[in-house]
Amino acid sequence: MFEKCEAIVLRTIDYGETHKIVTLLTREWGKVAVMARGAKKPNSRLSSVTHLFTYGHYLIQKSRGVGSLHQGEIIDALRGIREDIFATAYASYVVELTDKIMEERRPNPYLFELLLQTLKYMNDGLDLEILTYIYEMKMLRVIGLPPSLDGCAVCGRSEGRFSFSIKEGGFLCDQCEEKDPYRFSLSSAAVRLLRLFYHLDLSRLGKISVKKETKNELHHVISAYYDEYSGLSLKTKRFLEQIEQLKSRLQ
Structure with a gap:
């Protein structure tokens, strides 16, 4: 079952000749890792959506370990x-x-x-x-x-030089x-x-x-x-x- 999330790309690691393992910070689930199969291929539909810093919507098949990235839609590439x-x-x-x-x-x-x-x-x-x-x-x-920023860490005094x-x-x-x-x-x-x-x-x-x-x-x-x-x-x-x-x- 695929689920949609809003996410930012935190990290990518090359996996094999053509794949990437992508770490996403999602609004809905926190940090998750997904396999982006074929993402290293220049003509892959997952290539641009897995660039570092990219903010977008992602369709993911979740699992206990590394999930699978099915597709993505860029909201802001932060180019x-x-x-x-x-x-x-x-x-x-x-x-x-x-x-x-x-x-x-x-x-x-x-x-x-x-x-x-x-x-x-x-x-x-x-x-x-x-x-x-x-x-x-x-x-x-x-x-x-x-x-401790509201006052002195020792006595609590809030006025004067620090x-x-x-x-x-x-x-x-x-x-x-x-x-x-x-x-x-x-x-x-x-x-x-x-x-x-x-x-x-x-x-x-x-x-x-x-x-x-x-x-x-x-x-x-x-x-x-x-x-x-x-x-x-x-x-x-x-x-x-x-x-x-x-x-x-x-x-």
Whole structure:
């Protein structure tokens, strides 16, 4: 029996000479793997619908293991991402992060919508770094690693100057900062943006202009937090770091 779903292509693996195993994030069922027979053939009707990042409707025969992809209809190919090396790097990281975190067959409509909106914004040319930081911050709630951002992680104080402590798992006020000699000093802009990115409704994102120095602060804090607590090892992370270095040289 074939069933229809709405999905985003998270990953593809070549299987044999002509087939692909495609990992989809579906709105209805969560993450599922399907066999796309003949998808590597240029004239296959499954070729275009199994490209990475593609958003579409898919007709699937489900099974306990790897299902079977019968057909697909593209809603948005998000071609702008694939045609830009920088967008490809950031989108690949976001997609792999999602793939690593999501368990098989655990529906999460919130995460589906978050990923879809992020990829659409990337496709439309919005700030790739900022979109990635927002996504990373929001994923912390999904994986159960929420940082203390509403106030000091030690005393709860919500006013004044703050730094960020990986050890304490969040902000430290100036009265508690001696608790962590390795804390990250933060500008008021970085403090505000970390809070904003964590709580923001992404669908209401407007134009955000962030200085390079502030982006660097956000990058260091978020990366260190993930490295310490997530236990994730992402192949795309290294590629993204190389792309960021290239981007810095071109600016």
